[in-house]
Amino acid sequence: MGQTQTLIEVGGGAVRLLDKPLGQGADAAIYRVEGRPELVAKIYHKPEQDPGRRAKLEAMLANSPELSHIEHDGHSFVQIAWPQSIVTNRHGELRGYLMPFVDLSRAVSLEMMLNRKTRQFSKLPEHYGYRLSAAKNLAALIAALHRKRHHVIDMKPVNINVYRETYFTALLDCDGFSIQGAGRRFSAHQYTPDYIAPEAIKGRQGPDQLGEEQDRFALAVILFQLLNQGVHPFQGTPKGGANLPTTNHERIGAGLYAYGLKEHPRIAPSPWSIHQSLDTRTRQLFENAFTQSPYARPTAQEWSDHLHWLLAADDSPLQPCPNNKEHLSFGNGCPFCSVEQKAANSVKRKAKRPAKAQPPKGRRAHRATAQTQPQPQYRRQPQPAAPPIVMPRKVKWGLIAGLSAVVMPFLLSAILNPVIASWRWPGITEAALNMGWLVCDQDRDFNLLYQALLTNNQAHIKLALDNVSGLGCLGDITVDYANGGIGENRVFDDETFWLLLQKLSSAPQSYQQWLSQESISQSYNGSYMGYYSEPLEYIGKAVTRYLGTQLYSRDLRNTWRRRLAVLSEDHGRRALDGKALGDELAPEYEQNKRVVNALEESIFEPLWKWTAKHNVNDFLKILPPRPVVDLDKVGWIVAMVAEDKQERVETLLKHPAIAFNDDKLSKSQRAERDQVIAANLLKAKDISLLPKAIRELPLNCDELSSAFHYVGVDNRNIIKVRNDSASYYSSWRSSGRSSSQVQMKKGGIEYLVRQPQLACTLAGMTGMKRDGGEHLQSVAEFLNKIEAETPGVKQKVLWDIARDFPHWEGKIRLILKGTRNNTERLVIWLLKDQSAAEWVDKDGNTLAHFLVSWASPELVQSLPSMGASTLRANNGNLTAKDIYLQRLASKDFVSEEEKAALAALEKRSPAEMLDEYFFGGDSES
Known part of the structure; x- marks a missing residue:
C-alpha cells in the first residue's frame, strides 16, 4: 500500500493513514490516523462486496447511541467504537470509516474473566465485586444501544472488552450490529451458537431476522456466566441416565435450563455452580430470561438497575466474607468458600481411593502433586447384569421384514428427496407426493413444499399443500414467505401467500384459552408468541411481516380486511364447535360473543397496527x-x-x-x-x-405505578435511577452523588399530586419489584421535587402510608417482598420534619397510633425519640401503647425487640418531657 494512504473524510479534509495496520481480519484492517491519535480507521478490503454498507454507516452516524467516553482518574475510557465519519477514495467510493481508538493494551476480553484459571492467566484480581461491576457496566452499555433500537445480535464474551483499571466495558466491530435507520433496519449477519435464543433455534432464523429479544437472551447468558463461576446456564449433568443433547446450543433449543427456582426433571446443575446462593431477585431475573417468552426476558436496563442495586444500594444483600476478603456473599453463607471446600473434599476422596498400580514416579508424580484445580469426578454406577434375550427364529425374521417395510420408504426418501429437490421437476415431485412421502421438513433441501413454492406453479403448490401435515414447518415457511418471497430471486405471489395462510388457518387449533373469561381480558400475544405453537400465532407473525413490506394503500387494506374476516369467521365458528353465536336470551350468549370478538381482534391486530402507523383517520374507521x-x-x-x-x-x-x-x-x-x-x-x-375527564380520573395503585413510566419527557420513568457506569470501587457511595432525574412533562406534577393513590405507589416503588425495583433515594428526591412545587405533599404521603399501608400490603400487585423495610425507611425520612409527627387527625389519632399497628419493633422503639407523642389518647381513649399491646396480645410469642418497643412507648417523648417540666404534666401536647 506504500508508506501512507491518503483518503477523504466525508464532510472533512484529507486523512492520512499510517502504513502498518494495528490489526486486520477477513473483512477489514485497522490503521492509526496521522496527527489524530484519538482515532483509528477501519478500512474494508473489498467494500464493493456489500452495496448497502454505506447506507448502514450513514444510518449509524445519524442515530448514534449516547455513550460518550468516561473520564476516570485522569484517563479517558472509550465505551464503543462507533463510526465518527465515513472515508472514501478521491472518487468518492467508500473505503471505510473513522472511529474512536480503543486501547486494547489496557483491556482484556470478557471471556478471560469467566473462570479462575483465565483470570490468573490474565493477572486479573479475584474479588467477586469486579465481576459484578463488569456485569453492571455491560448491561448499562447494551441498554444505551437498545434505547436507540440498535441490537448487537452476535453478543458473546470474546467480542466484549473490559478495562483492567476500572472494569468499564467496550464494544468493537459495531458495523456488524443490527442498526435502526430512518424507516429501515440494517440487519446483522452472524451470531454464535452458545448465545442464540431458543426461538431462533427452533424457527431456524438467521441473524438478519433477530432483534432485541436475541440480545436480551445473550446478555442474560453472559451475566449468568459472570455471576456463576463461568458456568453456562444450559450446562449440566443428565439425570437418571437421560439421553440429552451434548452441546449448549442444542440444550438451549430443548429448554434444558438446569438452574431454575424449581428443579429441572431431566438435567442437574454443575457441581461447581453457586446459583442457589444468589439473591432470589437475581435468580428470578434469570428465570424470566431462560424459561419465559422472549418478551418476558429482562431488558438490559432492568439488569443494569438490578446490578447497580446489588453493588451500591444501602439495602443490598451483598456482604463480605469473614474468611476471605476476595469473596462476597448474598446474606446466606459464602458460596465460594463452599465450592472451595467441595473441591478440597474431592481431592481427599481421590487420594484415599485404593490404587490398582504402583504410585507414579518422577515427572508423573510431580504433575500429580502439582494439580491445584480439581475437576468434578463422575463414575458410572454398576448396573445389574441381565440375561440375554433370545428370540424365536420365526418371530425374528417376521420383525425384520416388518421393520424393512417401514424403514425402506424413509431411506429411499432420504436418498431421492435431494435429487427431486435439485431437479425441481413437478412431475417427479408429484409422484413423490402421491407415494405419501413427507412434504415439509425443516431442512430446505429435503422440503418438497419449499421446492414447490420455488416453481411458482399454482397446481404444484396446491398439490403440496394438500399433503402437508406438520404445523411447525408450514408455519415457518409461511413466515419466511411473508418477508417478500423465498429463494435467491425472492419468488413471491400474493395469491400463493393467501393459500399458505388458509392452509395454516385450517390446521387444528386449541381454543381453550379463548373459552376462559379471565384469559380473554389478557393479551393473546403473551408467552406463546415467542414460539409460534399454534396457527393463529403463525398467521399473526406472517401477516405482520407481509404488511411491513408493503406501501400503504386503502385498496390493499380493504383486500386484507376481507381476507382476515374470512379467517376470523372460520375460527369463531370452530371455537364454538360449529354452533351459532347464540340466542341473546341464552346464558352463554355474552360469553360466546366475547370469545368470537377476542378471536377477531387477534386476527385483525396486524392490519390495525399497519393502518395506524400510516393513517390514523383510516385506523379509527376500521x-x-x-x-x-x-x-x-x-x-x-x-x-x-x-x-x-x-x-x-x-x-x-x-x-x-x-x-x-x-x-x-x-x-x-x-x-x-x-x-x-x-x-x-x-x-x-x-x-x-388531555381531556379533563382523564386528568381527574383517579388511578388505582397499580395503574399509577405504570403512569410513572409515562409522565417523564420522552415517556421515561421519573423515579428509576439513571445509569451510572461507575465500577465497584468507585467513589459513588462515598460521594453520595444522586441520580439525575428525568424532566417531567407539562402538567405532570399537577396530575400526580392530585392522585389519591400516590402514597401507595411510592411505597411500592421503594421495595423490590420483579423487574428490579426502584431506589428509595430516588423516591425521596421525587418527593422533594414536588414538595417544592406543591407544599404539603410530603405530609400527605406520610399520613397515607401510616394509615393505609396494612390495607395495601399483599393486595396490590406491585407491592412484593422487601417493600415494608424500605417503606419504613421512607417514613423515618419523612418524620424528620418534627411538625409532621405532632399532627393529629380529626379523630384524635396521631401518627404513632397508626404506625404501631404495623411497623417493625425497631421503628416503634424509635418513635418517641423522633417526636411522636406516646401519651395522647385518641377518641377511643387509646394511646399508642394500648394499640401496640392489642397487637402483641394476638401473638403466641413476643420477641425481645417487641418488648423493647413496648418499653419505649411507656416513655415520654422529648416534647412531652418539656411539657411535664413546665406545666406539671397537665398539658396535652
Missing part, C-alpha cells in the same frame, strides 16, 4: 363498532394515538371500540377499562392538554 375485548389492545391503541396524534384523543375516546366511561358496560368493566385508558393516555407529550 376499528370494530363495539368495545374491544382485549384490554392490552385498548392500551396500545390509546397510547399510539396519544403519543403521535394527541389532537385525535377526544375523537378516540368517543369511539365505540375504546368505550371510555361507557355506561353500557358493567361498573367493574367500566372501571377497569377507564383505568387502562387513562394510564396509557399519559404517553401524550403534554398532559395538561
Whole structure:
C-alpha cells in the first residue's frame, strides 16, 4: 500500500493513514490516523462486496447511541467504537470509516474473566465485586444501544472488552450490529451458537431476522456466566441416565435450563455452580430470561438497575466474607468458600481411593502433586447384569421384514428427496407426493413444499399443500414467505401467500384459552408468541411481516380486511364447535360473543397496527363498532394515538371500540377499562392538554405505578435511577452523588399530586419489584421535587402510608417482598420534619397510633425519640401503647425487640418531657 494512504473524510479534509495496520481480519484492517491519535480507521478490503454498507454507516452516524467516553482518574475510557465519519477514495467510493481508538493494551476480553484459571492467566484480581461491576457496566452499555433500537445480535464474551483499571466495558466491530435507520433496519449477519435464543433455534432464523429479544437472551447468558463461576446456564449433568443433547446450543433449543427456582426433571446443575446462593431477585431475573417468552426476558436496563442495586444500594444483600476478603456473599453463607471446600473434599476422596498400580514416579508424580484445580469426578454406577434375550427364529425374521417395510420408504426418501429437490421437476415431485412421502421438513433441501413454492406453479403448490401435515414447518415457511418471497430471486405471489395462510388457518387449533373469561381480558400475544405453537400465532407473525413490506394503500387494506374476516369467521365458528353465536336470551350468549370478538381482534391486530402507523383517520374507521375485548389492545391503541396524534384523543375516546366511561358496560368493566385508558393516555407529550375527564380520573395503585413510566419527557420513568457506569470501587457511595432525574412533562406534577393513590405507589416503588425495583433515594428526591412545587405533599404521603399501608400490603400487585423495610425507611425520612409527627387527625389519632399497628419493633422503639407523642389518647381513649399491646396480645410469642418497643412507648417523648417540666404534666401536647 506504500508508506501512507491518503483518503477523504466525508464532510472533512484529507486523512492520512499510517502504513502498518494495528490489526486486520477477513473483512477489514485497522490503521492509526496521522496527527489524530484519538482515532483509528477501519478500512474494508473489498467494500464493493456489500452495496448497502454505506447506507448502514450513514444510518449509524445519524442515530448514534449516547455513550460518550468516561473520564476516570485522569484517563479517558472509550465505551464503543462507533463510526465518527465515513472515508472514501478521491472518487468518492467508500473505503471505510473513522472511529474512536480503543486501547486494547489496557483491556482484556470478557471471556478471560469467566473462570479462575483465565483470570490468573490474565493477572486479573479475584474479588467477586469486579465481576459484578463488569456485569453492571455491560448491561448499562447494551441498554444505551437498545434505547436507540440498535441490537448487537452476535453478543458473546470474546467480542466484549473490559478495562483492567476500572472494569468499564467496550464494544468493537459495531458495523456488524443490527442498526435502526430512518424507516429501515440494517440487519446483522452472524451470531454464535452458545448465545442464540431458543426461538431462533427452533424457527431456524438467521441473524438478519433477530432483534432485541436475541440480545436480551445473550446478555442474560453472559451475566449468568459472570455471576456463576463461568458456568453456562444450559450446562449440566443428565439425570437418571437421560439421553440429552451434548452441546449448549442444542440444550438451549430443548429448554434444558438446569438452574431454575424449581428443579429441572431431566438435567442437574454443575457441581461447581453457586446459583442457589444468589439473591432470589437475581435468580428470578434469570428465570424470566431462560424459561419465559422472549418478551418476558429482562431488558438490559432492568439488569443494569438490578446490578447497580446489588453493588451500591444501602439495602443490598451483598456482604463480605469473614474468611476471605476476595469473596462476597448474598446474606446466606459464602458460596465460594463452599465450592472451595467441595473441591478440597474431592481431592481427599481421590487420594484415599485404593490404587490398582504402583504410585507414579518422577515427572508423573510431580504433575500429580502439582494439580491445584480439581475437576468434578463422575463414575458410572454398576448396573445389574441381565440375561440375554433370545428370540424365536420365526418371530425374528417376521420383525425384520416388518421393520424393512417401514424403514425402506424413509431411506429411499432420504436418498431421492435431494435429487427431486435439485431437479425441481413437478412431475417427479408429484409422484413423490402421491407415494405419501413427507412434504415439509425443516431442512430446505429435503422440503418438497419449499421446492414447490420455488416453481411458482399454482397446481404444484396446491398439490403440496394438500399433503402437508406438520404445523411447525408450514408455519415457518409461511413466515419466511411473508418477508417478500423465498429463494435467491425472492419468488413471491400474493395469491400463493393467501393459500399458505388458509392452509395454516385450517390446521387444528386449541381454543381453550379463548373459552376462559379471565384469559380473554389478557393479551393473546403473551408467552406463546415467542414460539409460534399454534396457527393463529403463525398467521399473526406472517401477516405482520407481509404488511411491513408493503406501501400503504386503502385498496390493499380493504383486500386484507376481507381476507382476515374470512379467517376470523372460520375460527369463531370452530371455537364454538360449529354452533351459532347464540340466542341473546341464552346464558352463554355474552360469553360466546366475547370469545368470537377476542378471536377477531387477534386476527385483525396486524392490519390495525399497519393502518395506524400510516393513517390514523383510516385506523379509527376500521376499528370494530363495539368495545374491544382485549384490554392490552385498548392500551396500545390509546397510547399510539396519544403519543403521535394527541389532537385525535377526544375523537378516540368517543369511539365505540375504546368505550371510555361507557355506561353500557358493567361498573367493574367500566372501571377497569377507564383505568387502562387513562394510564396509557399519559404517553401524550403534554398532559395538561388531555381531556379533563382523564386528568381527574383517579388511578388505582397499580395503574399509577405504570403512569410513572409515562409522565417523564420522552415517556421515561421519573423515579428509576439513571445509569451510572461507575465500577465497584468507585467513589459513588462515598460521594453520595444522586441520580439525575428525568424532566417531567407539562402538567405532570399537577396530575400526580392530585392522585389519591400516590402514597401507595411510592411505597411500592421503594421495595423490590420483579423487574428490579426502584431506589428509595430516588423516591425521596421525587418527593422533594414536588414538595417544592406543591407544599404539603410530603405530609400527605406520610399520613397515607401510616394509615393505609396494612390495607395495601399483599393486595396490590406491585407491592412484593422487601417493600415494608424500605417503606419504613421512607417514613423515618419523612418524620424528620418534627411538625409532621405532632399532627393529629380529626379523630384524635396521631401518627404513632397508626404506625404501631404495623411497623417493625425497631421503628416503634424509635418513635418517641423522633417526636411522636406516646401519651395522647385518641377518641377511643387509646394511646399508642394500648394499640401496640392489642397487637402483641394476638401473638403466641413476643420477641425481645417487641418488648423493647413496648418499653419505649411507656416513655415520654422529648416534647412531652418539656411539657411535664413546665406545666406539671397537665398539658396535652
